[in-house]
Amino acid sequence: MKVTLITARLRFETAGGVGGTEAGAGENGYLQPIRRDPAPKGKAKGKVSLPGTTIAGSLRAHCAAFDAGLGDLFGDTPEQLADKHGKAEAMRRSQKRNDEKPERAMPSAIQVLGTLLHRRGETFSHTRNSSDRKRGAARTHHFHRVEMLETGTEFDVVLRWDNADEELLERFLDVLKQWHPTLGRGVTRGAGRCSLVGWGRVDYDLDSPDGLMAWLNTERRPNPAETPETRSAETYALDVDLSIVDAIHCGTELNSVNGPKHNTLTAFRHGEEFVVPGSTLKGVLRSRAEYICRVLGLLACKDQQCGECRPCLLFGFAGEENARRGRIAVDDAVIEDAQPDFRPHVAIDRFTGGARDQALYEHEVVAAGWFPMRVRWLGTETGAEAAQDARLLHAVVADLDARYVGIGARTTAGFGTVAVRECRSATFEVSELAGVLRDPVIASTEDVNA
């Protein structure tokens, strides 16, 4: 028997990770932890982990998209399995004598032996909120904290293939070299973008004494020393640089960085860099896109659950009966040339009309700088539908530039005003966009869909 082992090393280019099953109320509100191995004796937490099922699902989809003949290498999909089980069950139950044999489940030729944490594995938590469409501000009691793996975390994925056909194996490696998956939760907020940074392959011939010795003696996992192919150029639905006109604040962490007397709401960052989270940008894009649709007399549901309106299809929805990911992902944006500052506030005592005692607090803000707002297609989007989606997103940019909306916290107090610095994705002037939109391109949505 010939055994082929393949190692693929993945690096998280954006923070992300696969969520654990247990979510619950922690000391700082509702927490969604990352998936971990069981805790070793004497330790509170196990190592962060990447489940093999997630990897198998991603590789299967990648193979099927690039080389249709490779889709079967990972066996039946969970849906196909459920379907086969269902049919077999129905046959068993039906009293009729039936010569038909139930279809057997197809096993996976390639096994995901496991995933091993190679580098880092530190996590941080990111507080999220959702916005109230009626008030246009953050919803109360909707805070939740999401634990995420830091950028740069690396995992080695180890695959095993017994008696592989050499021609199929070569085809698989060709496709594997181009595997740059997006894994785990928060994909539409730009989380979990991974790059293949190396791969390796070793064959063991277990029928020959030398091969068997090698199999038994060596560290079997191949070294991922081979270079993968670089990611092909991305297509963006929106790619624009925004300058900060007025102080911007993203983040909800309360700290005492400036001494115990100051309650400081610190700005969100990755390491040293100030960041506007993809979730914040996505939230602004969605709520304003809904508004624009309503102004134009188009369908836009209020609870992001209908699954039929354009915003639901573009940004995703989570209804009671069904839910689907949107068509786009919005990346976290690092603020360039960031100038941090602190803005103090005093809470007003509603009874005396004066400042309330002990109620001095401040926001850590980024007073100047610029950042890219990038919206990526999750699939390969083309055609009229995608063009209309892109126009709707650019209409939101025009509204941001016109200062009808802001980004981040306290926009009602003048925070978060931005202006377009450079727009790479529009083929039309942003200033002309209002006119372009009112011209019946978006308004004819229904006709196109019908």
Ligand SMILES: [Zn+2]
């Ligand atoms: Zn909807």
